[in-house]
Amino acid sequence: MYKAVNDLFTPGCQEDAHEYLQSLLDRLDSAYDDTLPNKNKQRKFVNPTKLMEGAIKTDIMCGGCRRHSFTEEPFYCLSLSAEDTTSLEESLVILSHDELMQGNDKYFCVECQNKKVSKKRMTISRLPPTLIIHLKRFCVSKYSSQHKQVTMHKISQHIQFPEVLDFGEKSPYIHEDDLNRIENGDRKYELYAILVHSGPQVGYGHYYALVKSPSGDWFKMNDSQVLPIPIKRVLKEQAYLLFYRRTTHVEMDYRLAALTGVEADAIAMRQHLNSENESKSARATEDEESSSSSHTSNSANETGIREDLITQNYFEESECKRPSTDTSGSVEVVPKKILHHIDTADGIDEYQMVGMPSSTSS
Numbered sequence: 373m374y375k376a377v378n379d380l381f382t383p384g385c386q387e388d389a390h391e392y393l394q395s396l397l398d399r400l401d402s403a404y405d406d407t408l409p410n411k412n413k414q415r416k417f418v419n420p421t422k423l424m425e426g427a428i429k430t431d432i433m434c435g436g437c438r439r440h441s442f443t444e445e446p447f448y449c450l451s452l453s454a455e456d457t458t459s460l461e462e463s464l465v466i467l468s469h470d471e472l473m474q475g476n477d478k479y480f481c482v483e484c485q486n487k488k489v490s491k492k493r494m495t496i497s498r499l500p501p502t503l504i505i506h507l508k509r510f511c512v513s514k515y516s517s518q519h520k521q522v523t524m525h526k527i528s529q530h531i532q533f534p535e536v537l538d539f540g541e542k543s544p545y546i547h548e549d550d551l552n553r554i555e556n557g558d559r560k561y562e563l564y565a566i567l568v569h570s571g572p573q574v575g576y577g578h579y580y581a582l583v584k585s586p587s588g589d590w591f592k593m594n595d596s597q598v599l600p601i602p603i604k605r606v607l608k609e610q611a612y613l614l615f616y617r618r619t620t621h622v623e624m625d626y627r628l629a630a631l632t633g634v635e636a637d638a639i640a641m642r643q644h645l646n647s648e649n650e651s652k653s654a655r656a657t658e659d660e661e662s663s664s665s666s667h668t669s670n671s672a673n674e675t676g677i678r679e680d681l682i683t684q685n686y687f688e689e690s691e692c693k694r695p696s697t698d699t700s701g702s703v704e705v706v707p708k709k710i711l712h713h714i715d716t717a718d719g720i721d722e723y724q725m726v727g728m729p730s731s732t733s734s
Contacts, residue, residue: 429497434481459532468545495547505614561616
């Protein structure tokens with residue numbers, strides 16, 4: 373597995389978890405492009421690494437002509453400084469600090485046609501659905517000219533990190549132009565996993581993870597041992613990798629639908645069931661005027677149970693169809709399967725899944 377991810381990794385030796393994750397995502401990205409046939413690429417299958425891909429914008433201003441040069445670089449893991457900081461917020465602010473480029477680091481300005489003292493600033497330009505943050509705890513201590521090797525050390529102090537990460541309306545580490553482009557709901561993230569390196573040095577130690585379950589409970593996963601852990605203890609861990617995801621699940625469903633088609637039918641089915649429920653409520657009101665309320669209540673309960681089962685089966689078994697996008701950018705979701713109402717002799721509503729042909733060929 374090590375060799376498949378990175379040829380430089382040595383089986384039996386501890387490797388850096390961040391480097392391993394970065395190499396794994398790079399391989400997944402290249403494997404997607406190399407192995408997927410062209411005809412399937414045209415169907416807009418999603419590259420899973422795109423859900424973790426954000427971008428950093430670098431702004432270099434020439435000290436001579438004041439010309440700005442912008443570059444944007446994608447990232448899977450947002451690497452932040454762990455030196456001279458006590459919180460994740462401080463690390464994010466450090467990311468956007470102005471850096472003076474002088475001496476051997478002078479910037480070559482295409483306008484001046486010469487190397488100039490310049491100012492560089494980095495900001496986040498694109499936030500991914502899943503945000504992975506890497507705290508740079510392993511740093512270079514010194515270079516030994518005698519042994520021709522670099523000495524590394526580990527930064528072990530605790531860095532505070534929030535359970536909910538909110539980039540807010542005025543984040544100095546997000547460029548103003550990009551902040552206006554990012555919707556308010558897309559700026560808030562919840563913590564769902566942490567990777568911890570225990571041990572005083574780089575060359576050895578032990579990794580373990582803390583993961584949030586779908587029920588909201590946290591668990592410490594240490595090799596084969598899995599134990600519950602309270603959130604207060606989770607937030608006191610010396611995190612090395614932090615995994616956050618957007619809190620706007622509904623909006624996320626629509627974005628994933630636009631990207632992959634995975635959620636399109638599910639969203640449409642929920643809308644269809646909501647419409648059915650409204651119709652049933654109206655019919656129930658009319659029935660109450662002509663029949664006993666007990667019969668209506670029983671029918672509604674049985675219908676609700678049937679709809680719950682139908683929804684569950686739909687999510688588990690239905691195939692999804694990629695939604696179309698109109699010129700305004702809104703997603704039009706069309707269910708590939710619909711519910712067909714069946715009248716029964718006992719008066720209880722039943723439903724049956726029936727296929728609906730696609731309007732366009734996939």
